[in-house]
Amino acid sequence: MESNSTLFLIKRFIGEVTRQKKILGIILLSIIGLTLTNLASPYILRIIIDEYLVPRKLEGLGFITALYLLTLIGQWAFMTLQTYYIEVFGQRVLRELRSKLHEKMLISNLDFFKNKSTGDLVSRIINDTNMVNDVLVSGLLSGVSSILSLSGIIIAMFLLDVRLTLVTLTSVPLMVAIALYFGGKMRRAYRETREKIARISTIVEESVAGIETIKAFGKERDVEKDFSLASIETIKAYLRVAVYMGIFWPLMNITSLLSVIIVIAYGGYLAYKGAVSIGVVVAFIQYAQRFRGPINNVVSMYDSLQSALAALERIYEILDDENVEDYKGINVERLTGEIKFENVWFEYEKGIPVLKNINLHISPGSKVAIVGKTGAGKTTMINLILRFYDPNQGRILYDGIEGRKISRESLRKRIGYVPQETYLFPGTIMENILIGNPEAKEEDVVRICKELGIHDFIMKLPNGYETTAGEAGKLLSVGERQLISIARALLKDPDIVILDEALSSVDPKTESLVQRAMLKLMEGRTSIIIAHRLTITQYADKIVVLEDGKIVEEGSPQELLEKRGYFYTLYTTQVEEI
Numbered sequence: 001m002e003s004n005s006t007l008f009l010i011k012r013f014i015g016e017v018t019r020q021k022k023i024l025g026i027i028l029l030s031i032i033g034l035t036l037t038n039l040a041s042p043y044i045l046r047i048i049i050d051e052y053l054v055p056r057k058l059e060g061l062g063f064i065t066a067l068y069l070l071t072l073i074g075q076w077a078f079m080t081l082q083t084y085y086i087e088v089f090g091q092r093v094l095r096e097l098r099s100k101l102h103e104k105m106l107i108s109n110l111d112f113f114k115n116k117s118t119g120d121l122v123s124r125i126i127n128d129t130n131m132v133n134d135v136l137v138s139g140l141l142s143g144v145s146s147i148l149s150l151s152g153i154i155i156a157m158f159l160l161d162v163r164l165t166l167v168t169l170t171s172v173p174l175m176v177a178i179a180l181y182f183g184g185k186m187r188r189a190y191r192e193t194r195e196k197i198a199r200i201s202t203i204v205e206e207s208v209a210g211i212e213t214i215k216a217f218g219k220e221r222d223v224e225k226d227f228s229l230a231s232i233e234t235i236k237a238y239l240r241v242a243v244y245m246g247i248f249w250p251l252m253n254i255t256s257l258l259s260v261i262i263v264i265a266y267g268g269y270l271a272y273k274g275a276v277s278i279g280v281v282v283a284f285i286q287y288a289q290r291f292r293g294p295i296n297n298v299v300s301m302y303d304s305l306q307s308a309l310a311a312l313e314r315i316y317e318i319l320d321d322e323n324v325e326d327y328k329g330i331n332v333e334r335l336t337g338e339i340k341f342e343n344v345w346f347e348y349e350k351g352i353p354v355l356k357n358i359n360l361h362i363s364p365g366s367k368v369a370i371v372g373k374t375g376a377g378k379t380t381m382i383n384l385i386l387r388f389y390d391p392n393q394g395r396i397l398y399d400g401i402e403g404r405k406i407s408r409e410s411l412r413k414r415i416g417y418v419p420q421e422t423y424l425f426p427g428t429i430m431e432n433i434l435i436g437n438p439e440a441k442e443e444d445v446v447r448i449c450k451e452l453g454i455h456d457f458i459m460k461l462p463n464g465y466e467t468t469a470g471e472a473g474k475l476l477s478v479g480e481r482q483l484i485s486i487a488r489a490l491l492k493d494p495d496i497v498i499l500d501e502a503l504s505s506v507d508p509k510t511e512s513l514v515q516r517a518m519l520k521l522m523e524g525r526t527s528i529i530i531a532h533r534l535t536i537t538q539y540a541d542k543i544v545v546l547e548d549g550k551i552v553e554e555g556s557p558q559e560l561l562e563k564r565g566y567f568y569t570l571y572t573t574q575v576e577e578i
């Protein structure tokens, strides 16, 4: 990362998080309080020794001891306050970042998802935000506290005795070196354990998701081998952490004691010569022991800074992504369902048109079947009608209004979409159907399922409508899932219906159920069906044959069959295949 962009990144981040002024104020106060009380207690101890204990003076000893106790209580109180409020602050930043990322993901268009894997997005929302919180919020604030403490200790020491300070400070470079070298190794080993654990969970996830393929290809042993390899590597990573921890902390303690020994030796000599008092030596012993924590804090923050900034950069990359859907536009309440494609061209990748000059009129309430070979552009037409994408050239009109001018949200509210693969959200079948219209009641769902002729099928599930989708997911075939999707769409009472018929083989009984439900859903509504099985086309008012992104034939089923063109060929080959 260039230093310029790093600076910009940090500036932007600080600008965003410092809006929570109240909590930051409390943190700042507790940091100052902690530093002062931390510095004061050795200082008071010196006074107690030099002015009360050594001269054997009793008067006022109670007061000064109480003062000493007060600084200790102060340290404890400010420490608690600081830890708690840094956590509060960090969690708020974390929550804000995560919600922003999640929201951004939801308002992004499909191009946004094109080059991003689920794992990558999850990792940015969960891990990268965590890293930013650990290092750039908690780390940075503790770092500030540590730097303040260190500076305070050094100043206090200089005020007490310059020579002794210089000698005591000789152990600091050693401490920094140890924190940098062994501390660095420890942190890297720690990072590795997290990576290994992530690898293990990926293997488990993949084994569950791909269980059929694993079994069908006899890959159980290979997956098992991968898993045990990852487990062994995890153990090794944890052992490395244990080794470095075992080396690091004792070494830091010893170095810290080394400075105490230096203080005792040199301070003892100075005291013997009468150059310093006993109290000063004791205060120095205490100060010398207070280096360790802050030095380690600062070094570890510095150490993790680069990876935290990289995480922050990944977060901003998502937040700044410009592939966003805008929801502005006219609100349509009801549509008659007339759709018109006018000279529509569309390409996903520059220079590769997928739809080429499509002109199509779908009259209100009519049923249109789109047929064509795989890759012909059927799904793309649907993607355009739903405004997942807008045409590169030409336009689509809904009731005579140009699609680009209609708010996506209100348009989609008027469309009932039954995709090829039904996604069941966690929850019950009832909840999954209610997604179609959250204001509907459970009775409505039952009524609609009865209308669609799928009530009996749902009642046969282990817990009827209350069967959980997870359970049902394993029980249901693609066709049966599509039945749920049809109920979901009907509950919405849409003006336009889009059906992407399930491609995979559906048993004849389910097929007739699906077909009946589809026809019920289409009744009185403008309907567009992507027909993979051509039997449904007999119910269409119009068939559109797509080939290589162009409409090559259009007409009623009768007309097209009589014409003996593309549709006739498609139809007869499919019937022959069956």
Ligand SMILES: Nc1ncnc2c1ncn2[C@@H]1O[C@H](COP(=O)(O)OP(=O)(O)OP(=O)(O)O)[C@@H](O)[C@H]1O
Residues within 6 Å of the ligand: 114, 348, 349, 354, 372, 373, 374, 375, 376, 377, 378, 379, 380, 381
């Ligand atoms: N997101 C995308 N990015 C780039 N190219 C795409 C994308 N989606 C589809 N395509 C390409 O666009 C063309 C048309 O695809 P589309 O999915 O519309 O075909 P289809 O007729 O629905 O096919 P199928 O019957 O297999 O579903 C194909 O060549 C496909 O590879």
